[in-house]
Amino acid sequence: MTDINIELFKxxxxxxxxxxxxNLTRVELSSISKETILRIVKETGRRRKGSRNYEFxxxxxxxKGNNWNSLVEGIWLYKGKPYxxxxxxxxxxxxxxxxxxxxxxxxxxFRGTIKRDDRYGNPQTCYYVYDEKxxxxxxxxxCLEYVNTKYKERLNHITNSLKQQ
Numbered sequence: 001m002t003d004i005n006i007e008l009f010k011x012x013x014x015x016x017x018x019x020x021x022x023n024l025t026r027v028e029l030s031s032i033s034k035e036t037i038l039r040i041v042k043e044t045g046r047r048r049k050g051s052r053n054y055e056f057x058x059x060x061x062x063x064k065g066n067n068w069n070s071l072v073e074g075i076w077l078y079k080g081k082p083y084x085x086x087x088x089x090x091x092x093x094x095x096x097x098x099x100x101x102x103x104x105x106x107x108x109x110f111r112g113t114i115k116r117d118d119r120y121g122n123p124q125t126c127y128y129v130y131d132e133k134x135x136x137x138x139x140x141x142x143c144l145e146y147v148n149t150k151y152k153e154r155l156n157h158i159t160n161s162l163k164q165q
Contacts, residue, residue, distance in 0.1 A: 014151035
């Protein structure tokens with residue numbers, strides 16, 4: 001069993017890193033530490049102008065969710081604390097919200113709620129749930145986005161050389 005917290009930052013080819021990430025088990029994905037995520041966001045995220053905050057967005061093709069009503073859009077690093085950005089599709093509208101990283105990735109299911117008024121002004125509570133499998137796939141998409149963002153030039157060069165052959 002490889003330690004992904006170390007393997008992500010080793011000097012190996014990006015293609016090999018992608019292969020490693022795609023072959024990780026759910027247990028290995030859940031062992032990714034908060035420090036690794038902070039390093040990913042700081043290395044490849046966009047820095048907010050005039051602040052120390054970072055935004056790390058996942059490409060829409062690589063976004064994962066709970067296969068029901070929500071997707072994880074990315075991670076914000078706000079005042080040194082990471083937050084997960086979640087896009088939730090409700091009955092009559094969509095909403096994006098941020099959830100603390102520790103709350104989202106703690107052991108067990110994550111159950112989130114959104115309180116909105118319906119078109120008649122009556123309060124409605126909408127739910128979205130992430131189980132361990134969904135959270136592992138979210139972590140996989142974060143790692144894949146990191147490798148694809150950081151090594152974009154090298155990966156493009158590899159794919160272009162393969163096309164020419």
